[in-house]
Amino acid sequence: xxxxxxxxxxxxxxxxxxxxxxxxxxxxxxxxxxxxxxxxxxxxxxxxxxxxxxxxxxxxxxxxxxxxxxxxxxxxxxxxxxxxxxxxxxxxxxxxxxxxxxxxxxxxxxxxxxxxxxxxxxxxxxxxxxxxxxxxxxxxxxxxxxxxxxxxxxxxxxxxxx
Amino acid sequence: xxxxxxxxxxxxxxxxxxxxxxxxxxxxxxxxxxxxxxxxxxxxxxxxxxxxxxxxxxxxxxxxxxxxxxxxxxxxxxxxxxxxxxxxxxxxxxxxxxxxxxxxxxxxxxxxxxxxxxxxxxxxxxxxxxxxxxxxxxxxxxxxxxxxxxxxxxxxxxxxxxxxxxxxxxxxxxxxxxxxxxxxxxxxxxxxxxxxxxxxxxxxxxxxxxxxxxxxxxxxxxxxxxxxxxxxxxxxxxxxxxxxxxxxxxxxxxxxxxxxxxxxxxxxxxxxxxxxxxxxxxxxxxxxxxxxxxxxxxxxxxxxxxxxxxxxxxxxxxxxxxxxxxxxxxxxxxxxxxxxxxxxxxxxxxxxxxxxxxxxxxxxxxxxxxxxxxxxxxxx
Numbered sequence: 001x002x003x004x005x006x007x008x009x010x011x012x013x014x015x016x017x018x019x020x021x022x023x024x025x026x027x028x029x030x031x032x033x034x035x036x037x038x039x040x041x042x043x044x045x046x047x048x049x050x051x052x053x054x055x056x057x058x059x060x061x062x063x064x065x066x067x068x069x070x071x072x073x074x075x076x077x078x079x080x081x082x083x084x085x086x087x088x089x090x091x092x093x094x095x096x097x098x099x100x101x102x103x104x105x106x107x108x109x110x111x112x113x114x115x116x117x118x119x120x121x122x123x124x125x126x127x128x129x130x131x132x133x134x135x136x137x138x139x140x141x142x143x144x145x146x147x148x149x150x151x152x153x154x155x156x157x158x159x160x161x162x
Numbered sequence: 163x164x165x166x167x168x169x170x171x172x173x174x175x176x177x178x179x180x181x182x183x184x185x186x187x188x189x190x191x192x193x194x195x196x197x198x199x200x201x202x203x204x205x206x207x208x209x210x211x212x213x214x215x216x217x218x219x220x221x222x223x224x225x226x227x228x229x230x231x232x233x234x235x236x237x238x239x240x241x242x243x244x245x246x247x248x249x250x251x252x253x254x255x256x257x258x259x260x261x262x263x264x265x266x267x268x269x270x271x272x273x274x275x276x277x278x279x280x281x282x283x284x285x286x287x288x289x290x291x292x293x294x295x296x297x298x299x300x301x302x303x304x305x306x307x308x309x310x311x312x313x314x315x316x317x318x319x320x321x322x323x324x325x326x327x328x329x330x331x332x333x334x335x336x337x338x339x340x341x342x343x344x345x346x347x348x349x350x351x352x353x354x355x356x357x358x359x360x361x362x363x364x365x366x367x368x369x370x371x372x373x374x375x376x377x378x379x380x381x382x383x384x385x386x387x388x389x390x391x392x393x394x395x396x397x398x399x400x401x402x403x404x405x406x407x408x409x410x411x412x413x414x415x416x417x418x419x420x421x422x423x424x425x426x427x428x429x430x431x432x433x434x435x436x437x438x439x440x441x442x443x444x445x446x447x448x449x450x451x452x453x454x455x456x457x458x459x460x461x462x463x464x465x466x467x468x469x470x471x472x473x474x475x476x477x478x479x480x481x482x483x484x485x486x487x488x489x490x491x492x493x494x495x496x497x498x499x500x501x502x503x504x505x506x507x508x509x510x511x512x513x514x515x516x517x518x519x520x521x522x523x524x525x526x527x528x529x530x531x532x533x534x535x536x537x538x539x540x541x542x
Contacts, residue, residue, distance in 0.1 A: 024474075051383055054476065054504035056489040069489065071476050071504075075383065075399060082476065103386030106512040114220070129213040129541060138221055139500075 001046060001079050009047065013040055026069075026082045034085055035095040041072065041081075042100050048076045052097070055107035057115035059089075062142040066092045066115055087117065089140075096122040114139040177201055181523075185214045189292050189527045192537025194511075196526070203522045208515045215541040223501035228254050228328060228468040231501065236322040238503065239539040241284050242482040244277040244313075246539075247326035249479035250501075252407060253488040254328045256477060257470040265458035266330050267409045271451045272343070273316070273325065275444040279350070280309040281482035282390075282437040282444075285534040289434055290361050292531035293370045298361050305353055308346050315339065329464040340452050347445050354441060362435060371434060372425035375517040375529035379428065385516065386509035389484025391533060394420035394436045395428035401480035413450045415443045430532035437534070469496045483507050483534055503542060507535040 001009075003025040010018045010027065017033040020026065029037050041049040049072040056069040065086040073080045085094050096119035098105045108119045109128040116137035119125055127134060133150065136143055145154055155161060174180060184195040193214035199207040219238055223231045235246040248270055255262065287302025310320045317325045317333050325332050361367050377387070379395040392399055400417040402410040418439040420432030470492040479486045484506030491500035510533045518526050 026474075050380075052386060053478065053485065054487045054489060054502070056476075056500070056502040058491060058500045058502075069474075069476075071487070071489070073478075075397070078404070101386070102381075102384045102516075103509050103512060106508065107386075127213075129216045131213065138218070139224075 001077060003081070006047065006079065006081055009044070010037065010040070013044075021084065026084055028084050028086065031085050031087050031094050035097070037083075038095075038097045038100055041083075046077075047074065049074045049081065051075050052101040052103050052107075053080075055104060055111055057111035057117060057139065059115065059139065059141045060086070063089075065089060066117060066140070068094055068111060068115075068117055070097075092117040093120055094118075095120045096125075098122050113137075116140065174199060175206075178206060183526070185211075189531065190537075191288065191530070191535055194535070194537055194540075196514075196530075198523070198526065200523065205518050205521055205523065205526060208518050208526070210511055210514060212511075212537075212541055215537050217542065219503065219542040220501055223498055225497065227496045228470070228498060231498065232327065233322065233324045235503075236324060237538060238505070238542055239481065239483065239486075239507075239536050240321055241536050242277050242281040243322050244273050244325060245281075245479065245481035245486060247323065248274055248408075249477065249481060249486045250488050251326045251328050252479060253475050253477040253490045254468065254470060257473060257475045257490060257492055258328070258465065258468070260329050260463055260465065262329065263458045263460065263462050264456045265334075266460050266463070268451050268455040269331055269335060269460065270326060271408060271410070271413075272448050272455070273313075273331075275448045275451075276309050276312060276343070278444045278482050279441050280306045282441050283309075285437050285482075286357065286361070286434065289531040289534070290367070292527050293367060295361060295364070295367065298357060301353070301356065301360070305350060308350075312339070312343060312346060315342065327464055328468050330460050330462070334460045340455070343448065343452065347448060350441075351445060354438065357438060362438060368424050368431060371430040371528055371532070374425075374430045374521065374525050375532060376426045376429045377513060377517050381516065382428065382513065385513035387484065387513055388506050388509065389480065389482070390418075390436045390440060391433055391484060391510050393418060394432040396420055396422070401478055401485060405478065407477075407479065410447075413447045415446050418443060430528050433532040433534075467496060469494070478504075481506060483536065483539070484510065503539075505539045505542065507533070507537075508540045511535050511540055 014037055017030055019028045021028055041047050051073045053073050054071040058067045066089045067084055067086040070083045094117055108122055111117050112125055113127045113129050178199050178201050181198045181200055184190040185193040195211040197209040219234055222234055232247055235250045236243040239246050283302040283306040287299040290298035314320045317323050379397040382392050382395045396419055398417050398419045403417050418436050420436055424431050472494040474491045476489045487504030489502040490498055493499040518529050
């Protein structure tokens with residue numbers, strides 16, 4: 001199925017919640033509709049997105065929204081789709097799809113780790129790559145490196161090691 | 163660890179105990195720590211702890227120009243660095259709309275398949291080592307060494323190449339490279355039957371690996387397993403066939419899938435044997451590519467400035483470990499605004515608990531070895 005048909009199918013099933021990002025083949029879904037849409041993506045016989053390839057967190061810049069991009073591929077139907085969810089950076093909350101695609105478990109943990117997006121109903125939302133006592137979310141554009149980590153000074157310019 | 167305390171907290175149940183494996187353990191293939199809940203010898207739960215090798219690849223990329231990111235991709239999967247280079251530059255090229263000269267495409271395919279052989283040799287060798295066979299490990303290293311020699315001859319580096327550039331490759335094939343590669347392939351083809359003698363058909367090896375750590379195709383797919391690990395479960399999915407990138411559609415080769423020869427489909431033995439057979443397919447591809455490689459200038463399409471237009475792209479690449487994805491967001495500058503790497507080994511490792519539950523301690527080593535993980539790529 002090509003992108004236009006997928007979009008048409010999703011719009012008939014979920015109404016006006018579905019929109020397309022300008023000039024691209026990317027579908028925007030509001031966070032509160034996501035669990036419903038995700039279930040449909042997996043279970044709808046015409047879509048069958050059985051493989052979640054990647055979950056990417058991104059930041060639109062200081063003061064703007066935080067986004068999560070999902071890249072799907074359907075092994076059965078041989079089509080792919082990208083879905084994006086953009087949420088407020090103060091309180092980023094996205095429903096978890098970890099129960100639908102198990103691979104989302106760790107991928108969501110990674111997005112949480114680096115962007116601080118909290119995935120609702122995730123069974124085990126902890127940091128995965130960074131140490132558990134890390135402060136802040138380093139891939140956010142407004143992240144400032146701390147001066148001290150566990151009492152150790154953080155070297156920031158050459159004067160520390162030259 | 164205080165067992166009573168853990169029981170009170172409900173972290174462990176009954177006669178369970180927690181056993182730590184790693185981060186300094188030879189068979190975790192790097193710095194991986196596994197927190198294993200065991201009841202006697204039986205595994206009830208495994209919790210992998212990652213991040214010991216986290217080098218902030220994605221954060222670095224946001225501060226480096228595209229050309230400077232390429233050496234960093236090398237260091238992610240240091241056993242298949244050419245694949246990392248290739249996957250990344252493919253994304254940037256697509257973003258910029260660069261048409262590559264034919265010769266570059268052919269060179270890239272030859273090099274990528276040689277790299278696949280080297281990486282699979284490492285996987286097979288260390289897997290043999292994990293289940294107790296030292297000889298196949300040394301044999302595999304001997305042959306992998308010859309591939310690395312070829313790479314050294316090609317670009318001067320043995321492990322971390324920075325060979326594939328946006329729009330081209332750093333060096334053209336040196337004189338006699340094709341001849342040397344042909345010699346290597348002729349030699350190597352006679353070596354694979356030897357691995358089969360010492361490992362594949364070995365009764366002890368089969369006992370240790372057949373029927374162990376079975377993962378059915380649908381579960382594997384749900385966990386995002388790709389590459390040889392998914393194919394071993396009988397799911398014929400190879401990006402080189404499925405969505406042929408570069409010029410893979412011109413070559414004749416088969417997608418190897420597991421058949422459950424010595425046990426259940428999708429066991430450790432299948433995962434091992436898929437890699438052996440894939441080496442034959444790589445040889446086939448290299449021979450075809452070398453037969454009709456055209457002449458040309460490999461630096462012709464390299465842009466003066468790598469400055470992709472505003473936009474995002476998600477590219478997928480079949481690396482030795484599975485589907486490698488690069489999500490690149492460009493804001494029109496010479497520095498990417500976001501680079502995300504979809505690591506195949508990361509997804510493979512997430513299925514470890516599913517596969518190892520109910521097996522013995524020694525089988526965890528087997529299962530982990532059969533997944534062929536590289537921690538550099540998992541932690542990034």
